[in-house]
Amino acid sequence: MSHTNQSQRATHPTAWLMIALSLVFLGLFLIVPLIAVFSEALKGGVGAFLSAIDEPETMAAIRLTLLVAVIAVPLNAIFGVAAAWVIAKYQFRGKNLLLTLIDLPLAVSPVISGFLFVLLFGSQGLLGPWLAEHDLKIIFAVPGIVLATVFVTFPYVARELIPAMQSLGNDEEEAAISLGANGWQTFYRVTLPNIKWGLLYGVILCNARAMGEFGAVSVVSGHIRGLTNTIPLQVEILYNEYNFVAAFSVATLLAILAIVTLIVKSIMEWKAERQTIEQEPDMIVRAYETGGSIHGH
């Protein structure tokens, strides 16, 4: 197989200029800050770096961030698959509205998302008095932070899956059902294997955002030390306390998360590409076989 649709080789001077421009831009806005974060963090040596992270309040922030991600990411994975499934496979009234709503958290400033929850669950808010009566705490506590994170990160999985599912079409599922598979079996054995790379990538993006979210979480957190501060909030606190080594050390955790996300993303794209190449002949055979069996009945 030869790839004839590749873009032409860059020889034109304008092309070189564009490449140089992008590289300079990337260097200035990504590489240099990244190096700065790591060099600031390691200023006092590895020992100082480790002891800066091994502080009770910082450890609490790390635990809270992990807890929030562990709740928010699976919820959004389930929601994302369901939403993408419905949007890609069915026609119904209000489909465009649903699509727009899924994009809403990306369009709204995270700070506004945070205030939305304060307006809803705060003591002066809509549900505030009822919550107080039943002694339920939402904002300025872990549930509020989880809610804000879920809200901010819910488009990621769905957005990743919708185009993948749309391009796959309904044929394989229809074939499975006609062969007697029930809904769950169809999903588990046909749909899931087809979308798994897209799903995983969506989950990873969602996770990166969930752990890194600052604005929305800052509004609903209440900033109680050792209790409602996530990693990004803890970085700000440490920085404001003139504790620069600690601030940058904790910041490297988020930077590492970003790097890991990128690496996993590249691996996945590579695997997904290989999978489609491998599957192509296989799929034709399968389509032929299933087609045959349909005709046979």
Next chain:
Amino acid sequence: MKKQTWLTWILAGSLAITAGCSASDSSQGGTTSGQSVELLNVSYDPTRELYQEYNESFAAYWKEKKGQQVTIKQSHGGSGKQSRSVIDGLEADVVTLALAYDIDALAKKEIIPQNWQTRLEQKSSPYTSTIVFLVRKGNPKGIKDWDDLIKDDVQVITPNPKTSGGARWNYLAAWGYAKEKYKGDESKAQEFVQTLYKHVPVLDSGARGSTTTFVEREIGDVLLAWENEAFLAVNEIGKEKVEIVVPSVSILAEPPVTVVDKVVDKKGTREVAEEYLKYLYTETGQEIAAKNYYRPRLASVAKKYEARFPKIKLFTIEEVAGSWQEAQQTHFADGGIFDKIYSP
């Protein structure tokens, strides 16, 4: 395809953890149980170091007195923002804010009684502070007093009085100086303050933000700062970079404290919360305040730390503006004097 199985495991695993976590969530929260009690102190930015030390001391004191373990959680932020959070439901047992106006806001919402400020001595301010100048090492612009701030080539760093408590003290300190200088002529005072704010290149939203702008980003020639914040900056950043300049007169800043009645009555923490604030007035409490560069009220401690705090002629908020309510009305409310004189 066997690979599906690990996907299932991940899914099942995370669901199980989720269920476990949400179950444990409901069990946390600060309520009294015989052996231990938890308090939340919602405070403003520059008190971090003060309460870190004070909380330890109080916990030891309470343990000895009542045999009960007390853990004090801290939340810090801009004074006005913190007050807003308590109104919105942040369950503070005590608030220790930058100015009385922000605690009045709680009284307005009936979270605490109207007479809160009379419940403790000294208008409920166990320690005081003032506003001083922080300049670059060697004071290259020769800044000595308020008048020097409006010299042509001087850039002044101060936060936004609309959002920051410290900034309101800064503003009123300048106002008080001008009022005294021009023998009470308000229009001339306004002119002075207007010129001063023309020298401000950036208004941060909080006191710590301004300190960072001045010290880290190295913007401006002089920072108007809380005295304790200025000392902290000198100690943390180094004497070789910045130094403190004490003006001829400044304002007596009285950061007040109070128990949040609605919360302590609900949680049953009134006794320990009230004791927590009273302990601030004791010799130990005052000493910790002085060590963290807050001016103590207690004469004996004040004497001991005399050398630490430069003598400045201080005027009170009442002398400058009548009261915080009036100051807010005339100066900082929408359409007030600050809106008239400041255009970014």
